[in-house]
Amino acid sequence: MFLAAQLIVALIALLHVYILVLEMFLWEKPAGLKAFRQTRESAAATKVLAANQGLYNGFLAAGLFWGLSLGTAGQPVQVFFLSCVLVAGLYGAATASRKILYIQALPALLGLGLQYLS
Known part of the structure; x- marks a missing residue:
């Protein structure tokens, strides 16, 4: 699970x-x-x-990359920044476009789920 979580975090960082x-x-x-x-x-x-x-969005990506660079010690950093991405995605979906829910919020939720399973 750890590797899957890291892969999702990296993809979310690249997306940002x-x-x-x-x-x-x-x-x-x-x-x-x-x-x-x-x-x-x-x-x-x-x-x-x-x-x-x-x-x-660049700050979100930087935080996720920072968390990745710390290895297993970076999981709390990744959880924090994934939570920020999730909140931003939920707010964006509610106020700007429902598309943001699928592009930003759901991947962050998946990443958080994988973090907790790893």
């Missing part, structure tokens, strides 16, 4: 790096517009907000 790139650097580009179903006008108006969100 990808979200960081989309929100900070590709928000107004075709990939960002498509991923977030934005028009060019709305993307231009929300660019600064998106970059801020991207930075926070």
Whole structure:
């Protein structure tokens, strides 16, 4: 279970790096517009907000990578950051898009479950 938990945590961390790139650097580009179903006008108006969100996603990824780098001693760190991802995903699903529930919250919940089983 430990290896499965670490693999899920790594994938979630990589996902948040990808979200960081989309929100900070590709928000107004075709990939960002498509991923977030934005028009060019709305993307231009929300660019600064998106970059801020991207930075926070980067912090989540950094925390997960930090936890991974600590090996078994990093499990409490991973649980903390997975919990942050879960809360952010639940809030995003409730306020922005139900899609966030499946992309962010459920993988975090799976990761937490695997952490507790390992």
